[in-house]
Every structure is written in C-alpha cells, then in structure tokens.
Amino acid sequence: MLLIFLIFALPILGILAGYLHRRERSQVRLLCPACGGEVKRNYLACPHCGTRLQSECPGCGKPVRSLWRGCPHCGTPLGGDPR
Numbered sequence: 001m002l003l004i005f006l007i008f009a010l011p012i013l014g015i016l017a018g019y020l021h022r023r024e025r026s027q028v029r030l031l032c033p034a035c036g037g038e039v040k041r042n043y044l045a046c047p048h049c050g051t052r053l054q055s056e057c058p059g060c061g062k063p064v065r066s067l068w069r070g071c072p073h074c075g076t077p078l079g080g081d082p083r
C-alpha cells in the first residue's frame with residue numbers, strides 16, 4: 001500500500017517542485033542599485049533609501065530610468081550615468 005502511494009506521490013511532488021521553481025524564476029526581482037533593497041518596476045524612487053530609480057523625460061514626459069542616457073520614446077539625451 002505504501003509502495004503504491006510512493007509511486008503516485010513522487011511524480012506529483014516532482015511536478016509541484018518544478019512548478020514552484022519555475023514560478024520563482026519567472027518573477028523578475030528588481031533591486032535598488034544604491035542599497036540593494038527590493039523595488040517594483042513602477043517605483044519612481046527606492047522606498048528604502050530614497051534613491052531615484054526613474055524620472056520623467058524632459059522631451060516627452062514618459063518615465064525613464066535614471067541610468068538611461070537617452071529617452072527610448074523620443075530620443076532626447078538624458079545625461080544619465082556617465083559610464
């Protein structure tokens with residue numbers, strides 16, 4: 001009886017573990033570049049340290065990342081991180 005249970009239970013556990021693993025991977029976690037705290041994609045500033053994560057393009061007003069050097073929407077240079 002126990003053997004039958006194991007034969008049925010093991011594949012189910014395997015599928016469950018694989019599903020949980022995949023779900024974890026598909027969740028993209030964004031981290032604050034300054035403090036490493038977790039932030040969400042639509043956050044304009046880090047709630048942990050206040051670092052600005054996004055700002056608005058002076059050309060078209062759409063949200064842009066502070067690291068971007070130019071606006072992808074209209075091409076306005078943003079003068080971001082000079083790397």
Ligand SMILES: [Zn+2]
Pocket residue numbers: 032033034035036037046047048049050051
């Ligand atoms: Zn931060």
Ligand SMILES: [Zn+2]
Pocket residue numbers: 057058059060061062071072073074075076
């Ligand atoms: Zn723009």
